[in-house]
Amino acid sequence: MQDNKMTYESIQTQLVSRAKQLLSEGKVQRVVGWRKGLFDYDVTPSLFTTADDLEKNFVYSEWCGANLSKYLVKETRAIETAKDTVRTNNAMAKAKDPNAPQAAEPMAKVAVFLKPCDTYSFTELLKEHRINRDDVYAIGIPCNGMYESVTDNKTAEQAKQIAERCTVCKNKMHITYDELLCCDDESKATARSFGEKDGRFDMVEKIEALSSDERFAFWQNELSRCIRCNACRDVCPACTCEHCIFDNPKSGASQKVAADSFEENMYHIIRAWHVAGRCVDCGECSRVCPQSIPLHLLNRKFIKDINEIYGPYTSGSDLDTKPPMLNYKAEDAEPSVVYSRDKSPADSTAANGGN
Amino acid sequence: MYTLPLSQLDSFFEAVGTKMPLYIPQDNTSGKADFVRWTKGAHLSKALKTVRSAKDFFLPKTETLVSYKLEGKKIEIDDPRKELEDFVVFGVRACDAASFAIVDNVYIKQTPVDTYYKNRREHGVVITLACTDPAQTCFCKLYDIDAADPKGDVSAWITSDALYLNANTDKGNKFVEAALSLSKQNKLSLSESDDKAVSAQQKDIRAKTEKLPFVHLDLAKFAGSNMMNVFNAKLWEDLSHTCLGCGTCTYVCPTCMCFDVRDFDTGHGIKQFRCWDSCMYSDFTKMAAANPRLTQKERFRQRFMHKLVYYPMEHNGLRSCVGCGRCLESCPIHMNIVKVIKAVNESSDVPVPTTTKGAN
Amino acid sequence: MESEAFIPYIGVIQDIRQETPDVKTFRVTGRDGKKLFEHIPGQCAMLIIPGVGESMISITSSPTIPDYQEFSIKKCGCVTEWLHSAEPGQEIAIRGPIGNGFPVDTTFKGKDILVVAGGIGLAPVHSVVNYMLAHRENYGKIQVVYGSRSKQDLVFYKELTEDWMKRPNMEVDLTIDKAQPDWDGRVEFVPPYVKDLNPDPSMTVIMCGPPILIKLTLGNLKELGFKDTQVFTTMEMRMKCGIGKCGRCNIGNKYVCKDGPVFSFDQLGELPAEY
Numbered sequence: 001m002q003d004n005k006m007t008y009e010s011i012q013t014q015l016v017s018r019a020k021q022l023l024s025e026g027k028v029q030r031v032v033g034w035r036k037g038l039f040d041y042d043v044t045p046s047l048f049t050t051a052d053d054l055e056k057n058f059v060y061s062e063w064c065g066a067n068l069s070k071y072l073v074k075e076t077r078a079i080e081t082a083k084d085t086v087r088t089n090n091a092m093a094k095a096k097d098p099n100a101p102q103a104a105e106p107m108a109k110v111a112v113f114l115k116p117c118d119t120y121s122f123t124e125l126l127k128e129h130r131i132n133r134d135d136v137y138a139i140g141i142p143c144n145g146m147y148e149s150v151t152d153n154k155t156a157e158q159a160k161q162i163a164e165r166c167t168v169c170k171n172k173m174h175i176t177y178d179e180l181l182c183c184d185d186e187s188k189a190t191a192r193s194f195g196e197k198d199g200r201f202d203m204v205e206k207i208e209a210l211s212s213d214e215r216f217a218f219w220q221n222e223l224s225r226c227i228r229c230n231a232c233r234d235v236c237p238a239c240t241c242e243h244c245i246f247d248n249p250k251s252g253a254s255q256k257v258a259a260d261s262f263e264e265n266m267y268h269i270i271r272a273w274h275v276a277g278r279c280v281d282c283g284e285c286s287r288v289c290p291q292s293i294p295l296h297l298l299n300r301k302f303i304k305d306i307n308e309i310y311g312p313y314t315s316g317s318d319l320d321t322k323p324p325m326l327n328y329k330a331e332d333a334e335p336s337v338v339y340s341r342d343k344s345p346a347d348s349t350a351a352n353g354g355n
Numbered sequence: 356m357y358t359l360p361l362s363q364l365d366s367f368f369e370a371v372g373t374k375m376p377l378y379i380p381q382d383n384t385s386g387k388a389d390f391v392r393w394t395k396g397a398h399l400s401k402a403l404k405t406v407r408s409a410k411d412f413f414l415p416k417t418e419t420l421v422s423y424k425l426e427g428k429k430i431e432i433d434d435p436r437k438e439l440e441d442f443v444v445f446g447v448r449a450c451d452a453a454s455f456a457i458v459d460n461v462y463i464k465q466t467p468v469d470t471y472y473k474n475r476r477e478h479g480v481v482i483t484l485a486c487t488d489p490a491q492t493c494f495c496k497l498y499d500i501d502a503a504d505p506k507g508d509v510s511a512w513i514t515s516d517a518l519y520l521n522a523n524t525d526k527g528n529k530f531v532e533a534a535l536s537l538s539k540q541n542k543l544s545l546s547e548s549d550d551k552a553v554s555a556q557q558k559d560i561r562a563k564t565e566k567l568p569f570v571h572l573d574l575a576k577f578a579g580s581n582m583m584n585v586f587n588a589k590l591w592e593d594l595s596h597t598c599l600g601c602g603t604c605t606y607v608c609p610t611c612m613c614f615d616v617r618d619f620d621t622g623h624g625i626k627q628f629r630c631w632d633s634c635m636y637s638d639f640t641k642m643a644a645a646n647p648r649l650t651q652k653e654r655f656r657q658r659f660m661h662k663l664v665y666y667p668m669e670h671n672g673l674r675s676c677v678g679c680g681r682c683l684e685s686c687p688i689h690m691n692i693v694k695v696i697k698a699v700n701e702s703s704d705v706p707v708p709t710t711t712k713g714a715n
Numbered sequence: 716m717e718s719e720a721f722i723p724y725i726g727v728i729q730d731i732r733q734e735t736p737d738v739k740t741f742r743v744t745g746r747d748g749k750k751l752f753e754h755i756p757g758q759c760a761m762l763i764i765p766g767v768g769e770s771m772i773s774i775t776s777s778p779t780i781p782d783y784q785e786f787s788i789k790k791c792g793c794v795t796e797w798l799h800s801a802e803p804g805q806e807i808a809i810r811g812p813i814g815n816g817f818p819v820d821t822t823f824k825g826k827d828i829l830v831v832a833g834g835i836g837l838a839p840v841h842s843v844v845n846y847m848l849a850h851r852e853n854y855g856k857i858q859v860v861y862g863s864r865s866k867q868d869l870v871f872y873k874e875l876t877e878d879w880m881k882r883p884n885m886e887v888d889l890t891i892d893k894a895q896p897d898w899d900g901r902v903e904f905v906p907p908y909v910k911d912l913n914p915d916p917s918m919t920v921i922m923c924g925p926p927i928l929i930k931l932t933l934g935n936l937k938e939l940g941f942k943d944t945q946v947f948t949t950m951e952m953r954m955k956c957g958i959g960k961c962g963r964c965n966i967g968n969k970y971v972c973k974d975g976p977v978f979s980f981d982q983l984g985e986l987p988a989e990y
Contacts, residue, residue, distance in 0.1 A: 290685045434719075
């Protein structure tokens with residue numbers, strides 16, 4: 001980080017100290033954070049329940065790209081289920097005997113550390129009622145860019161550069177939170193409003209400008225490496241379906257190494273459609289892909305198109321606006337918009353036998 | 356032992372690769388390596404290991420087991436098995452080479468023999484390559500695998516100026532004979548040599564592997580007699596908490612060998628095929644009435660119990676892990692077998708077994 | 716080419732009998748009208764309906780029958796439903812035999828045998844009982860305690876009442892869950908019935924039925940003095956290859972398809988309770 005700015009290490013100390021405080025005061029019983037690995041780069045998202053564990057193993061560094069918001073779905077569900085169980089048992093006991101002792105509902109709250117981009121998916125998940133707000137204590141923390149991920153296609157050394165998604169950071173402002181830690185006014189000063197030209201869609205535009213054949217070849221090359229591990233789906237905050245179509249053996253697209261490459265492509269296209277309008281462009285899909293496939297480009301294409309067709313929209317930027325794909329308006333574009341949009345000039349060039 | 360000047364390596368590959376299918380690790384567009392069939396202009400990658408292991412040659416991602424044609428009440432069966440031609444895989448590291456024996460134990464030694472796998476094993480000539488520069492994530496030595504002496508049909512070493520080859524098996528001897536004759540035909544200088552340079556390199560490699568961080572982990576707690584203690588330990592809940600169940604570890608692991616069997620309607624009949632599967636997936640043990648592994652904790656635990664305890668119990672203490680380090684590099688949330696071993700070792704829940712009674 | 720477990724036999728359904736409203740027995744031979752393969756009582760076969768699915772079904776008939784094999788199958792899923800609407804002459808693909816079978820020629824020899832079954836669970840042990848009846852001198856008393864939802868759901872009712880019940884040194888105790896007008900026998904769940912019958916704790920026990928029946932009966936048997944080593948059961952897990960290679964059906968270090976499906980309770984006691 002730059003001079004005069006806090007180092008990740010000093011921020012880490014403050015986060016650990018605050019988490020320990022919340023635990024000891026009984027304000028939360030669990031903390032979702034990042035756990036030190038065997039080396040510096042293999043940080044694991046993890047649950048902490050003791051001060052000792054936090055002190056020894058919590059880490060906040062440039063390797064903490066992992067978006068922790070999605071883990072809250074499972075966490076708050078467990079909390080609510082525990083409460084429901086006690087309530088049900090109490091009601092049953094009371095029905096048998098009006099003077100039966102009533103057990104106290106378990107106190108449970110989970111704290112989570114959210115970087116600015118993580119708060120977008122947190123907000124979106126709240127909007128979709130996937131997280132119970134009352135069970136979460138969200139702490140917004142600053143971020144000055146995270147490293148790429150070490151994958152099958154990148155060594156630790158190669159990964160030690162600011163991730164592409166961080167170079168087009170949406171915003172250093174947190175959207176939804178209970179408190180902010182270590183965030184100075186400067187982070188608010190550098191907040192960007194969505195829509196500014198910032199290079200976010202540069203690669204998308206480059207691919208759009210290719211001819212259909214070139215575009216197909218580009219994606220075939222990338223997607224042919226797909227091993228259908230489904231890590232992109234598993235980590236995506238927009239993918240929280242109880243019964244995912246890709247787990248349904250009758251859907252013909254269920255999670256197994258593909259019977260043929262058609263299925264490999266369909267998986268990505270289907271998933272991009274399913275998250276359209278809800279994807280917050282957090283970049284986790286590309287970060288976790290063990291084959292370094294730039295999946296986020298598919299989603300960015302959707303975001304760019306939605307901006308153009310339905311008006312500028314940033315998923316997760318507030319708790320109220322309905323996503324364009326879930327909101328019908330009479331003036332919505334007709335399906336024929338697909339045909340009326342300009343063909344890529346490269347296609348006409350190709351059709352005319354090249355330059 | 357035979358040697359070839361390193362400057363002739365590409366020509367050597369050409370001489371072999373034009374006569375029979377030859378696969379060598381080659382760099383891909385993302386800067387890592389894959390086993391790719393040699394074609395003119397291909398170069399040997401300098402990467403330590405390939406993204407996926409050499410098991411792909413013997414256990415492909417998918418393969419047809421049998422085909423059916425249905426007509427009225429009748430069924431016709433089509434046996435898709437064919438005699439393969441011999442092929443050569445060059446550049447397999449000691450870890451991947453050791454994995455073949457682990458898979459052979461189940462697919463060949465255990466009846467009934469899997470003839471699809473056996474056929475490929477019989478026709479594959481494995482030329483292993485010693486690792487001059489092991490990575491911090493490597494721990495093959497933990498399982499007594501010697502990166503300096505990688506086994507296989509033929510072992511190879513590359514020094515600053517030469518390639519050395521040493522046949523270990525009949526298949527290896529046959530290959531070396533063929534290589535010698537091809538070398539003569541193509542005016543290459545493959546010739547007999549002493550093993551001085553190789554011994555020096557081996558000494559060097561062994562000094563390096565000795566210092567790697569995970570080669571001295573204690574595996575005493577993972578004895579068969581301790582199975583229930585390891586199984587019932589509370590640590591699995593924490594370890595598996597953020598596991599995505601994506602199965603990436605399974606795909607890159609040289610010793611993972613589970614598969615699924617499915618039908619595919621081709622329009623002209625039914626193809627029954629098998630494809631890689633992962634015990635980390637939610638439907639792996641799912642039955643109509645129940646699922647013995649309902650949450651990720653049970654599935655996560657199963658994978659490591661199998662590799663470190665169950666498999667060794669059935670196969671004389673041989674662990675189903677070769678220390679290649681791929682899971683350390685590939686897991687999206689950075690969980691891996693080393694973290695599991697360390698967690699079990701540090702847990703007071705799991706005692707060190709006092710006896711060595713029962714299969715180790 | 717070498718024989719391969721994944722290349723199945725072609726079986727022809729020669730005959731279909733309705734046993735109960737949802738159970739049918741299928742008689743299968745090869746195209747040459749002869750038995751497809753030999754088996755040990757308790758072993759199973761993978762019945763494959765290409766395009767529909769495949770299921771592991773225990774071989775109901777005793778291996779002492781020379782000319783055919785029979786499968787008694789309950790209708791409860793895709794494959795079984797398809798089979799229930801099949802007609803004689805229909806061909807199916809079969810892989811087998813699969814599993815370890817019961818130790819009829821070793822552990823069971825010379826013993827008094829108690830068979831406890833519920834519902835369709837009688838089908839796998841039917842093979843064992845008929846095998847023992849064909850080698851009668853090798854076994855002592857044979858007692859079958861069998862229960863089902865109703866009289867109509869008692870499989871092999873005719874064989875039970877007109878054959879087994881009439882054999883010397885053999886006892887057949889039937890029970891159903893709920894009273895009905897055309898039944899004047901016992902009305903009770905199997906586990907308490909077993910307790911009431913107070914079988915001699917020197918008997919060797921085979922149990923096959925729904926998990927709850929097994930659990931409760933085992934508890935009662937232990938109270939009566941039976942040991943884990945004397946009680947055998949069949950385990951069920953999701954299976955694909957059936958030959959111990961796909962890695963799916965394990966309980967601890969044992970594979971249900973290869974080291975089972977027959978296990979004694981002391982063997983199960985050494986394995987993690989992940990079933």
